[in-house]
Amino acid sequence: MKELKRIIFLILFWAVVWLIMALGHEDKLKFLEQNLEILVIQIVIIVWVTYTLAPRILSKKNNYLFIGLGFASILVCAFLAYQFSFAFPSPDLPPNLPTELSHKRPPMPRARLTPLGRILNRSFLVNFLILCLTFFLTTVIEVFLFAKVKEEALILSKTENLETELKLLKSQINPHFLFNALNNIYALSAIDSKRTQESISYLSNMLRYVLYDCEKPLVSLQKEVAYIEDYIKLFVLKSSKNYPIETQFNISDSTITIAPMLLIPFVENAFKHSNIEAVDNTYIKIKIDVKDDEVSFEVENTIAENGIAKDEVGGIGLENVKKRLSILYPEQHDLKISEEKNVFKVSLILKIKTS
Incomplete structure (x- = not known):
C-alpha cells in the first residue's frame, strides 16, 4: 500500500468516525462544522507520520526521537485546536438550571481557572486524546507495513542464499564424479x-x-x-x-x-x-x-x-x-x-x- 493510499484510507476512517459521532446530536451539521478543524489537524498528523516520522526516523530505529517528536507535534496541534475553540464548547459558561429548581438551590460558585487550567480544560484534553489516538493508529499501520516489507526482504534473502548454496553444492559434486570417472578410464586404458x-x-x-x-x-x-x-x-x-x-x-x-x-x-x-x-x-x-x-x-x-x-x-x-x-x-x-x-x-x- 503506497503512502497516498494509506493517507486516504485513514482520512476516510476518521471522517466516518466523526459522522457516527454526529448521529448523537440533534444539529448534526453544526456539530460537523464545529469539528471540521480538528479533522484537518488529524490529517496533518497522518501526513506528518506517514511521510516524515515513519520513513526517516522510525524505520531507522530511532524510537525515542520518534516518540518525542510525535508527542511534541500532538501537543502543538492540540494547543492550536484549543486556541480556535474547536470541537467542544467552553466549560466556563454557567449551567442553565431549570426555572422550577432555581428557587430551591442557589447556583454553586465556579472556581476560577488559572492560565494553565484554562488550557487543560475539557476541550483541550479531548482534542489531545483524539490526536493521540490518530497518531497511534497511523504509527501502528506504518510499523505493520514496515515489518511486512522487512519480512518479505528476509524471505527473498533466504531464498537467494539457498539457491547460492545449492549451486555451490552442485559445483562440489560434479568435479568429484568426473575425477573418479577419469581415474577409472585411465586404469582401463592400460x-x-x-x-x-x-x-x-x-x-x-x-x-x-x-x-x-x-x-x-x-x-x-x-x-x-x-x-x-x-x-x-x-x-x-x-x-x-x-x-x-x-x-x-x-x-x-x-x-x-x-x-x-x-x-x-x-x-x-x-x-x-x-x-x-x-x-x-x-x-x-x-x-x-x-x-x-x-x-x-x-x-x-x-x-x-x-x-x-x-x-x-x-x-x-x-x-x-x-x-x-x-x-x-x-x-x-x-x-x-x-x-x-x-x-x-x-x-x-x-x-x-x-x-
Whole structure:
C-alpha cells in the first residue's frame, strides 16, 4: 500500500468516525462544522507520520526521537485546536438550571481557572486524546507495513542464499564424479582399448547429464537411474572380474522427478568403501522403488575389514547430499544410515509430487 493510499484510507476512517459521532446530536451539521478543524489537524498528523516520522526516523530505529517528536507535534496541534475553540464548547459558561429548581438551590460558585487550567480544560484534553489516538493508529499501520516489507526482504534473502548454496553444492559434486570417472578410464586404458572406448561412451552420457540436465531444479528419475547405471558400467569395465553388484530399479511412472545428483553420492560411497574389487566376501545392493508419491532408495554394501583410505575430494559426498536434502526436501524425506556387522546401509524415502 503506497503512502497516498494509506493517507486516504485513514482520512476516510476518521471522517466516518466523526459522522457516527454526529448521529448523537440533534444539529448534526453544526456539530460537523464545529469539528471540521480538528479533522484537518488529524490529517496533518497522518501526513506528518506517514511521510516524515515513519520513513526517516522510525524505520531507522530511532524510537525515542520518534516518540518525542510525535508527542511534541500532538501537543502543538492540540494547543492550536484549543486556541480556535474547536470541537467542544467552553466549560466556563454557567449551567442553565431549570426555572422550577432555581428557587430551591442557589447556583454553586465556579472556581476560577488559572492560565494553565484554562488550557487543560475539557476541550483541550479531548482534542489531545483524539490526536493521540490518530497518531497511534497511523504509527501502528506504518510499523505493520514496515515489518511486512522487512519480512518479505528476509524471505527473498533466504531464498537467494539457498539457491547460492545449492549451486555451490552442485559445483562440489560434479568435479568429484568426473575425477573418479577419469581415474577409472585411465586404469582401463592400460588393459583394453575396446573397453576404453565403451567407457568414454558411458562417460559422455554422464557428462551430458551433468552439464545439461543438472542445470534444472528437477530431473526425471529415469535419467538419474540411467546415470547410476552408466556409473556402474564404467566401473565394471575396469576389469573382467564378475563383481557382486545387484541392482533392482522399479520405476513404472516416467513422470517422477527428483533433484539431480541426489542419489549417486550414496552409490559412489558404496563403491568406495565396500572393497568390491576383492570380489570375495563383499557385495553391493542398490534398489529403487516408486509407490504412489514416494521414492524408496536403498543402498547396502559390505565394509572392508581393514578400511579404505579416503581421498580428500571424496570426503564431501554424504555431507553434501545431507545438506541438499535439508534444503530441497524439508520435512519431506526420511534418511536412515546404519552400520552393523561390517554392513553399511542407506535408506532414503522421498515425498514427491507426480505431474
